[in-house]
Amino acid sequence: MTQRTWLITGVSSGFGRHMTEQLLARGDRVIGTVRKAGALQDLAEAHGDRLALHLLDVSDAAAVQQFVEAAFASHPRIDVIVSNAGYGLFGAAESFTDEQIRHQIDTNLVGSIQLVRSAISHLRAQGGGRVLQLSTYGGQAASPGGSLCHAGKWGIEGFIDAVGQEVAGFRIEATLVEPGGARTEFRYGSSRLGPWIEAYAGTPVAGIHKIIEEAKLLPIGDPARMVALMIASVDQHPAPKRLALGSDAYTAMHKALTTRLAELEAQRELAFSTDFPAGA
Structure with missing residues (x-):
């Protein structure tokens, strides 16, 4: 098994923690970011210098760039x-405050963009590497109550799709990971709600509020199994452009993509009708 060095944002919980545990167990090195000092102290004590932890708020673009520069400067290679870092913000679009919107986009979209773009020159210089971008099935299928989450994830999917094509000639490959619901702290720990507006009583938005406030509905996905497949994908060549994980993710995306394709095909004649005539 090839030993690698991984740089992972948001390792204190959820997929990040599961991934860190599995990678360290197999002998790899992890450079991980946390929001609070002392997080993952148990793993740090158990694995010594194979786990390097750094405080980082990915919504701080300058800090992200500085962290990436320092990480590559202190390691001969990062594979x-x-x-991974991010959180959910749910509720009616009109309910969110300007501060909530900015922080969500700065974290889930701009933070991810800054991380990847800061790393590209280093990956190019070392002759290649792999990028795993955590998205969600919500990067392909939209649901009421998730407008801000979808804005970030649809945005980062377009970014990674394009960047993957830009850097393919440098042996840099990128995969979008699209999990469904998983039994991590994401849904009932890190997720946040916009202010409640009574006009939305009885609508799907009310359902989202109820699910998160009651914290009773268990997601179907096993995060340990999902993470094992994320790690295994790094050994696939060429890299999968997308990795759907979970029956709920597959079902939701299949329905959304099938519907969108049918709608597009129905507009074929209309679309072609706007071209200049041949030879014009």
């Missing part, structure tokens, strides 16, 4: 960049 895999995992853009």
